[in-house]
Amino acid sequence: xxxxxxxxxxxxxxxxxxxxxxxxxxxxxxxxxxxxxxxxxxxxxxxxxxxxxxxxxxxxxxxxxxxxxxxxxxxxxxxxxxxxxxxxxxxxxxxxxxxxxxxxxxxxxxxxxxxxxxxxxxxxxxxxxxxxxxxxxxxxxxxxxxxxxxxxxxxxxxxxxxxxxxxx
Amino acid sequence: xxxxxxxxxxxxxxxxxxxxxxxxxxxxxxxxxxxxxxxxxxxxxxxxxxxxxxxxxxxxxxxxxxxxxxxxxxxxxxxxxxxxxxxxxxxxxxxxxxxxxxxxxxxxxxxxxxxxxxxxxxxxxxxxxxxxxxxxxxxxxxxxxxxxxxxxxxxxxxxxxxxxxxxxxxxxxxxxxxxxxxxxxxxxxxxxxxxxxxxxxxxxxxxxxxxxxxxxxxxxxxxxxxxxxxxxxxxxxxxxxxxxxxxxxxxxxxxxxxxxxxxxxxxxxxxxxxxxxxxxxxxxxxxx
Numbered sequence: 001x002x003x004x005x006x007x008x009x010x011x012x013x014x015x016x017x018x019x020x021x022x023x024x025x026x027x028x029x030x031x032x033x034x035x036x037x038x039x040x041x042x043x044x045x046x047x048x049x050x051x052x053x054x055x056x057x058x059x060x061x062x063x064x065x066x067x068x069x070x071x072x073x074x075x076x077x078x079x080x081x082x083x084x085x086x087x088x089x090x091x092x093x094x095x096x097x098x099x100x101x102x103x104x105x106x107x108x109x110x111x112x113x114x115x116x117x118x119x120x121x122x123x124x125x126x127x128x129x130x131x132x133x134x135x136x137x138x139x140x141x142x143x144x145x146x147x148x149x150x151x152x153x154x155x156x157x158x159x160x161x162x163x164x165x166x167x168x
Numbered sequence: 169x170x171x172x173x174x175x176x177x178x179x180x181x182x183x184x185x186x187x188x189x190x191x192x193x194x195x196x197x198x199x200x201x202x203x204x205x206x207x208x209x210x211x212x213x214x215x216x217x218x219x220x221x222x223x224x225x226x227x228x229x230x231x232x233x234x235x236x237x238x239x240x241x242x243x244x245x246x247x248x249x250x251x252x253x254x255x256x257x258x259x260x261x262x263x264x265x266x267x268x269x270x271x272x273x274x275x276x277x278x279x280x281x282x283x284x285x286x287x288x289x290x291x292x293x294x295x296x297x298x299x300x301x302x303x304x305x306x307x308x309x310x311x312x313x314x315x316x317x318x319x320x321x322x323x324x325x326x327x328x329x330x331x332x333x334x335x336x337x338x339x340x341x342x343x344x345x346x347x348x349x350x351x352x353x354x355x356x357x358x359x360x361x362x363x364x365x366x367x368x369x370x371x372x373x374x375x376x377x378x379x380x381x382x383x384x385x386x387x388x389x390x391x392x393x394x395x396x397x398x399x400x401x402x403x404x405x406x407x408x409x410x411x412x413x414x415x416x417x418x419x420x421x422x423x424x425x426x427x428x429x430x431x432x433x434x435x436x437x438x439x440x441x442x443x444x445x446x447x448x449x450x451x452x453x454x455x456x
Contacts, residue, residue, distance in 0.1 A: 027426070037440075038437070038440070057396065057400065059396055059440065059443065059444065060396050060399065060433055060436060060437075060440070060443075074433060075396070075399060075400070075403060075429070075433065076399070076403075076426075076429045076430045076432075076433035076434075078403075079403075079406060079407050079426065080403060080404065080406070080407045081407040117282065117283065117284050117413055117414065117416075118244060118245055118282045118284040118286060118298065118417055119369075119416065119417060120366070120369040120417065120420075122244045123240075123241070123244055123364055123365045123366055123368055123369040124363050124364045124365075124366045124369065125244075125363075125364050126240040126241060126243045126244035126364040126365045127240065127243040127364070128236065128239040128240050128243055129239055129240075129242045129243040129246065130239065132239065132242035132243070132246050132247055133235060133238060133239040133242060135247055136238070136242065136247060136254075136276050136278045136294075137274075137276055139251075139254045139255055139258045139276070139277075139278070140258060140262075140274050140275070140276055141255070141258040141259050141261075141262040142262070143262065143266050143271065145259070145262070146259060146262035146263040146266055147263070147266070149259040149260075149262075149263060150263045150391065150392065152452075153308070153447065153449050153452065154392075154447070155263070155391060155392035155393065155447060155449075156392045157266075157267065157390060157391060157392060158389060158390050158392065159390070160386055160389055160390050160442050161386070162382065162383060162386050163382050163385075163386060163435055163436065163439055164382075164435065165375075165378060165379075165382065165431070165435055166431070166434035166435045166437065
């Protein structure tokens with residue numbers, strides 16, 4: 001019986017886990033680390049544009065597989081999706097900035113499928129809807145109820161300071 | 169000739185002084201009628217608001233302005249007709265907002281009927297998320313992170329400050345010379361907000377967005393959630409093509425999600441321990 005369970009385990013890990021893997025690629029060259037920590041051991045260098053399979057996330061780190069090597073990379077170094085379908089693949093500078101600055105549409109594009117969008121023009125012309133506001137307000141949750149909701153999922157409040165922006 | 173210019177300047181100065189004096193008198197007269205403001209209210213009343221002059225505390229003013237903006241946004245995109253969803257987002261939101269220390273506000277959260285990917289915060293604690301963004305989320309921590317970012321805008325009064333700046337410019341315009349009745353108060357708010365919910369289409373300074381991201385991850389972590397859920401959402405929407413109309417407004421009003429992720433990751437980097445061991449919570453996450 002134990003052997004069967006063990007076998008099922010192996011089958012799950014070897015054959016099913018890769019099905020959940022997501023493609024991605026490196027947008028800023030980075031070390032592949034053996035563990036999800038800053039002071040872990042680098043295993044290899046991942047170059048911009050290198051394709052990866054994302055296996056899972058732990059904190060700010062993604063476990064990936066690339067060119068037969070498995071390890072951890074900081075999540076901000078990776079873009080999800082297939083590099084080939086991305087016109088900006090492999091060029092981080094033009095990638096991020098190019099996406100940010102241009103081709104975002106004119107704001108009056110109406111979705112082809114006829115579903116409701118929210119563009120500038122619609123917002124500018126929007127009229128106050130009193131009954132919807134009242135409906136929204138009817139769903140308000142008190143602090144006591146919120147606390148009970150948190151306790152139900154064993155969420156415990158922690159005391160933490162706000163963090164500053166990273167130094168330039 | 170020189171005397172004439174001097175005279176003109178003197179005349180101008182005296183008018184300004186009289187105007188300022190009048191305004192000050194008005195403020196004093198009205199504040200006398202009110203009960204003494206609490207300490208938090210006084211802190212928030214850095215600039216005299218339009219409603220301070222017309223009657224009402226700064227918190228009341230903040231809520232009235234936010235309610236109006238929120239109502240207009242709901243006029244463009246109503247709530248998703250799903251009570252369990254709306255109750256759920258209010259439970260998560262109220263727990264996250266509780267960590268912000270602004271217990272003087274009643275916080276409101278809603279999912280609106282739009283396939284765009286976006287979320288909005290109006291002053292006074294009114295926060296709306298589009299169905300399009302909600303559908304991109306995988307767990308409660310991601311929802312908490314998105315809501316916490318918006319809570320960050322509210323507690324830093326990012327939109328309120330922009331509106332007040334516009335209002336200060338208007339002060340010389342004479343609208344304050346009238347003493348207010350109820351209708352005028354509504355008009356005054358309307359004038360301050362401008363046309364429709366355009367304030368939400370204008371966008372904030374990029375540093376205000378980075379700041380809301382940093383506040384967001386801390387509020388989510390304070391609430392016990394996985395702090396990296398917000399960065400994860402940024403990563404998820406980071407690879408939506410910029411040509412996709414569902415992100416047109418989001419990308420116009422915010423720095424690119426990938427740029428936000430890089431900034432946020434850098435800011436969080438030195439605090440890895442404080443962000444450890446947060447919960448993700450998939451089981452009770454309300455799926456759409």
